[in-house]
Amino acid sequence: xxxxxxxxxxxxxxxxxxxxxxxxxxxxxxxxxxxxxxxxxxxxxxxxxxxxxxxxxxxxxxxxxxxxxxxxxxxxxxxxxxxxxxxxxxxxxxxxxxxxxxxxxxxxxxxxxxxxxxxxxxxxxxxxxxxxxxxxxxxxxxxxxxxxxxxxxxxxxxxxxxxxxxxxxxxx
Numbered sequence: 001x002x003x004x005x006x007x008x009x010x011x012x013x014x015x016x017x018x019x020x021x022x023x024x025x026x027x028x029x030x031x032x033x034x035x036x037x038x039x040x041x042x043x044x045x046x047x048x049x050x051x052x053x054x055x056x057x058x059x060x061x062x063x064x065x066x067x068x069x070x071x072x073x074x075x076x077x078x079x080x081x082x083x084x085x086x087x088x089x090x091x092x093x094x095x096x097x098x099x100x101x102x103x104x105x106x107x108x109x110x111x112x113x114x115x116x117x118x119x120x121x122x123x124x125x126x127x128x129x130x131x132x133x134x135x136x137x138x139x140x141x142x143x144x145x146x147x148x149x150x151x152x153x154x155x156x157x158x159x160x161x162x163x164x165x166x167x168x169x170x171x172x
Contacts, residue, residue: 012060015040020067023156031141032148034156037064037074038124041081042117042157046093046101050086057082070132077128081120092116105161113161118154125150 015037023034040060044053061075068074089103092112105113125146133142 008056011040011043012056012063016060016063016067019064024068026152028148028152031145032152033145034152035121035125035128035149036153036156036160038078038081038121038153039157039160041078041085041124042120043102043104044082044085044089046086046089046097047099048086050083053082053085054079073128073131076131077124080127081124084123085120088120089116104164105158106164114154114158117157118150121153121157122146122150125153 019035019037023036027033037060041053041057044056057078058075061078064074064078065071092103092108092115093101101107103113103116108116129142129146129149130136136142
């Protein structure tokens, strides 16, 4: 349990630093910004305590709000995502899944993982950009930013997941 918490803490710090120093400076075509820290929420195991999941998501959102100067936006969006993640993940679990099943590209397969990750990322981006704009007067830009950021985030997560598979394949 302690080793799992340490790994999670290291991933937390790495994702926050990557977002702060690299990813916040990427604005593809002025619309798409990768929000890679959503990946942290997607990785939680099947029977992870819901209170701990919400606490991790709240803390990650709070740190990202602080470093990105988006007061409360990431915190609210990530906390909502953390609240629905266990229930949404159950839709994609195999019947014979272990109690500590962790969703990944390797365990779910490409199509199921995309079907699991894309709606979660899209929901996060829709809520994030809606709270950031706090109005719907420019709804076209809101939709474009949400969709483009979702696709770019999914691309980054896919690359990261493939890198994990490649690394695991060379170790064995």
